[in-house]
Amino acid sequence: MKEKFKAFIKKNLIFIILLFILLVLFIIANLAKTKVEEKIPSPFPSLEKTEEIILDQKIEQKKNQLKEIERNFGKAENESQEENLTIKEYPSKRAYTPHKIYLKNESPYLIKKQVPFEDSQSLDEYLEKFPNSFTAFDNYLGQAYPLTVFLEEGLVVVAHISSKRIREIWYFLPITESDFFQTIGQDLTLSPPQQF
Numbered sequence: 001m002k003e004k005f006k007a008f009i010k011k012n013l014i015f016i017i018l019l020f021i022l023l024v025l026f027i028i029a030n031l032a033k034t035k036v037e038e039k040i041p042s043p044f045p046s047l048e049k050t051e052e053i054i055l056d057q058k059i060e061q062k063k064n065q066l067k068e069i070e071r072n073f074g075k076a077e078n079e080s081q082e083e084n085l086t087i088k089e090y091p092s093k094r095a096y097t098p099h100k101i102y103l104k105n106e107s108p109y110l111i112k113k114q115v116p117f118e119d120s121q122s123l124d125e126y127l128e129k130f131p132n133s134f135t136a137f138d139n140y141l142g143q144a145y146p147l148t149v150f151l152e153e154g155l156v157v158v159a160h161i162s163s164k165r166i167r168e169i170w171y172f173l174p175i176t177e178s179d180f181f182q183t184i185g186q187d188l189t190l191s192p193p194q195q196f
Helices: 002-011 013-035 059-073 123-129 177-182
Strands: 078-082 085-090 099-104 107-114 134-138 147-150 155-159 166-172
Touching: 002 013, 059 085, 059 099, 123 147, 123 155
Parallel strands: none
Antiparallel strands: 078 085, 085 099, 099 107, 107 166, 134 147, 147 155, 155 166
16 A cells, blocks of 8 residues: 555656645735735825724724824814714815814714825726726815715715816715715715806
8 A cells, every 4th residue: 555655656746746836826826915905095004994994883993093083183173063073173284174074972974184285196096996986076166176986985085077186085984875965975966066
Protein backbone atom coordinates (compact mmCIF):
# COMPACT_ATOMS: atom_id res chain seq x y z
CA MET A 1 0.00 0.00 0.00
CA LYS A 2 2.84 2.40 0.88
CA GLU A 3 4.54 1.61 -2.38
CA LYS A 4 1.37 2.33 -4.38
CA PHE A 5 1.00 5.64 -2.52
CA LYS A 6 4.66 6.55 -3.16
CA ALA A 7 4.26 5.61 -6.82
CA PHE A 8 1.11 7.74 -7.08
CA ILE A 9 2.86 10.72 -5.46
CA LYS A 10 5.93 10.32 -7.66
CA LYS A 11 3.81 9.99 -10.80
CA ASN A 12 1.58 13.01 -9.98
CA LEU A 13 4.08 15.20 -8.10
CA ILE A 14 3.97 18.05 -10.62
CA PHE A 15 0.16 17.99 -10.65
CA ILE A 16 0.01 18.03 -6.83
CA ILE A 17 2.50 20.94 -6.62
CA LEU A 18 0.53 22.93 -9.23
CA LEU A 19 -2.72 22.26 -7.38
CA PHE A 20 -1.15 23.45 -4.10
CA ILE A 21 0.23 26.61 -5.77
CA LEU A 22 -3.17 27.40 -7.32
CA LEU A 23 -4.85 26.97 -3.95
CA VAL A 24 -2.36 29.35 -2.28
CA LEU A 25 -2.76 31.93 -5.10
CA PHE A 26 -6.56 31.72 -4.85
CA ILE A 27 -6.43 32.38 -1.10
CA ILE A 28 -4.01 35.30 -1.53
CA ALA A 29 -6.13 36.83 -4.33
CA ASN A 30 -9.28 36.70 -2.18
CA LEU A 31 -7.50 38.27 0.79
CA ALA A 32 -6.07 41.05 -1.38
CA LYS A 33 -9.44 41.65 -3.02
CA THR A 34 -11.11 42.44 0.29
CA LYS A 35 -8.33 44.87 1.28
CA VAL A 36 -8.36 46.88 -1.97
CA GLU A 37 -11.88 48.27 -1.58
CA GLU A 38 -12.28 51.67 -3.23
CA LYS A 39 -13.41 54.42 -0.89
CA ILE A 40 -14.77 57.88 -1.44
CA PRO A 41 -12.93 60.35 0.81
CA SER A 42 -14.55 60.58 4.23
CA PRO A 43 -15.34 63.86 5.95
CA PHE A 44 -14.48 62.08 9.19
CA PRO A 45 -10.97 60.57 8.89
CA SER A 46 -11.24 58.22 11.87
CA LEU A 47 -14.23 56.38 10.39
CA GLU A 48 -13.91 53.56 7.83
CA LYS A 49 -16.66 54.81 5.47
CA THR A 50 -18.57 58.07 5.21
CA GLU A 51 -21.82 56.19 5.23
CA GLU A 52 -21.03 54.62 8.64
CA ILE A 53 -21.63 57.96 10.37
CA ILE A 54 -25.34 57.34 10.52
CA LEU A 55 -25.92 53.83 9.27
CA ASP A 56 -25.79 52.26 12.71
CA GLN A 57 -29.22 52.46 14.31
CA LYS A 58 -28.24 51.93 17.95
CA ILE A 59 -28.81 55.08 20.01
CA GLU A 60 -25.61 54.75 22.05
CA GLN A 61 -23.52 54.45 18.92
CA LYS A 62 -25.30 57.46 17.42
CA LYS A 63 -24.44 59.49 20.51
CA ASN A 64 -20.82 58.42 20.11
CA GLN A 65 -21.03 59.44 16.46
CA LEU A 66 -22.23 62.89 17.52
CA LYS A 67 -19.11 63.18 19.68
CA GLU A 68 -17.07 62.08 16.62
CA ILE A 69 -18.78 64.76 14.52
CA GLU A 70 -17.98 67.43 17.09
CA ARG A 71 -14.41 66.18 17.26
CA ASN A 72 -14.12 66.68 13.48
CA PHE A 73 -16.22 69.83 13.01
CA GLY A 74 -15.41 71.56 16.28
CA LYS A 75 -17.93 73.22 18.56
CA ALA A 76 -21.35 74.14 17.20
CA GLU A 77 -21.66 77.87 16.46
CA ASN A 78 -25.44 77.92 16.47
CA GLU A 79 -28.27 75.68 17.63
CA SER A 80 -31.96 75.92 16.73
CA GLN A 81 -35.16 73.89 16.87
CA GLU A 82 -37.32 73.00 13.88
CA GLU A 83 -40.37 70.84 14.60
CA ASN A 84 -38.95 67.77 16.40
CA LEU A 85 -35.36 68.34 15.23
CA THR A 86 -32.41 70.12 16.80
CA ILE A 87 -30.17 71.75 14.19
CA LYS A 88 -26.54 72.40 15.06
CA GLU A 89 -24.39 74.56 12.79
CA TYR A 90 -20.63 74.11 12.57
CA PRO A 91 -18.09 76.34 10.82
CA SER A 92 -17.11 75.34 7.27
CA LYS A 93 -14.60 76.63 4.73
CA ARG A 94 -17.51 77.75 2.53
CA ALA A 95 -18.31 81.38 3.45
CA TYR A 96 -21.68 81.93 5.16
CA THR A 97 -22.67 78.28 4.66
CA PRO A 98 -22.12 76.14 7.77
CA HIS A 99 -22.14 72.37 8.08
CA LYS A 100 -25.51 71.36 9.57
CA ILE A 101 -26.27 68.40 11.79
CA TYR A 102 -29.95 67.58 12.32
CA LEU A 103 -30.61 65.65 15.53
CA LYS A 104 -33.69 63.68 16.45
CA ASN A 105 -33.75 62.51 20.09
CA GLU A 106 -30.08 63.54 20.44
CA SER A 107 -29.06 61.22 17.59
CA PRO A 108 -27.79 62.26 14.14
CA TYR A 109 -30.70 62.21 11.69
CA LEU A 110 -29.20 64.18 8.79
CA ILE A 111 -25.76 65.66 8.18
CA LYS A 112 -25.25 68.37 5.55
CA LYS A 113 -21.53 68.74 4.94
CA GLN A 114 -20.26 71.69 2.91
CA VAL A 115 -17.50 70.92 0.41
CA PRO A 116 -14.94 73.74 0.02
CA PHE A 117 -14.58 75.43 -3.41
CA GLU A 118 -10.96 74.31 -3.67
CA ASP A 119 -11.92 70.65 -3.21
CA SER A 120 -11.94 68.87 -6.57
CA GLN A 121 -14.40 66.10 -5.65
CA SER A 122 -16.66 65.24 -8.58
CA LEU A 123 -20.15 63.77 -8.74
CA ASP A 124 -18.77 61.21 -11.23
CA GLU A 125 -16.87 59.47 -8.38
CA TYR A 126 -20.17 58.77 -6.63
CA LEU A 127 -22.03 57.79 -9.82
CA GLU A 128 -19.33 55.20 -10.62
CA LYS A 129 -19.38 53.72 -7.13
CA PHE A 130 -23.15 53.84 -6.57
CA PRO A 131 -25.10 53.34 -9.83
CA ASN A 132 -28.63 53.52 -8.32
CA SER A 133 -29.62 57.17 -8.01
CA PHE A 134 -32.21 59.74 -9.05
CA THR A 135 -32.14 63.51 -9.42
CA ALA A 136 -34.18 65.92 -7.32
CA PHE A 137 -34.31 69.71 -7.23
CA ASP A 138 -34.40 72.35 -4.52
CA ASN A 139 -36.08 75.68 -5.33
CA TYR A 140 -33.44 77.53 -3.29
CA LEU A 141 -30.50 76.05 -5.27
CA GLY A 142 -32.33 76.13 -8.62
CA GLN A 143 -31.48 74.16 -11.76
CA ALA A 144 -27.74 74.82 -11.52
CA TYR A 145 -27.34 72.54 -8.50
CA PRO A 146 -29.49 69.41 -8.82
CA LEU A 147 -29.35 66.89 -5.98
CA THR A 148 -28.30 63.34 -6.85
CA VAL A 149 -29.93 61.00 -4.35
CA PHE A 150 -28.47 57.58 -3.44
CA LEU A 151 -31.16 56.11 -1.16
CA GLU A 152 -29.47 52.73 -0.56
CA GLU A 153 -26.29 54.45 0.63
CA GLY A 154 -28.02 57.24 2.55
CA LEU A 155 -26.35 59.97 0.49
CA VAL A 156 -27.36 63.10 -1.38
CA VAL A 157 -24.70 64.82 -3.47
CA VAL A 158 -25.32 68.43 -4.51
CA ALA A 159 -23.14 69.21 -7.53
CA HIS A 160 -23.04 71.82 -10.29
CA ILE A 161 -24.98 70.61 -13.33
CA SER A 162 -22.14 71.12 -15.86
CA SER A 163 -18.86 71.01 -13.93
CA LYS A 164 -20.12 68.22 -11.59
CA ARG A 165 -18.08 69.80 -8.77
CA ILE A 166 -19.59 68.98 -5.42
CA ARG A 167 -21.00 71.77 -3.27
CA GLU A 168 -22.63 69.76 -0.47
CA ILE A 169 -23.04 66.14 0.70
CA TRP A 170 -25.88 64.88 2.89
CA TYR A 171 -25.66 61.74 5.02
CA PHE A 172 -28.69 59.92 6.45
CA LEU A 173 -29.99 56.44 7.19
CA PRO A 174 -30.97 54.59 4.00
CA ILE A 175 -34.74 54.90 3.41
CA THR A 176 -37.30 54.31 0.67
CA GLU A 177 -38.05 56.96 -1.94
CA SER A 178 -41.50 57.70 -0.52
CA ASP A 179 -40.08 58.05 3.02
CA PHE A 180 -37.32 60.28 1.66
CA PHE A 181 -39.83 62.71 0.10
CA GLN A 182 -41.97 62.69 3.25
CA THR A 183 -39.03 63.48 5.56
CA ILE A 184 -35.57 64.61 4.44
CA GLY A 185 -36.61 65.59 0.92
CA GLN A 186 -40.01 67.09 1.72
CA ASP A 187 -38.99 70.44 0.15
CA LEU A 188 -37.54 68.81 -2.99
CA THR A 189 -39.15 68.05 -6.35
CA LEU A 190 -38.35 65.67 -9.20
CA SER A 191 -38.75 68.40 -11.83
CA PRO A 192 -36.51 71.46 -12.15
CA PRO A 193 -37.82 74.75 -10.74
CA GLN A 194 -39.09 77.36 -13.19
CA GLN A 195 -36.57 80.08 -14.10
CA PHE A 196 -37.79 83.69 -13.99
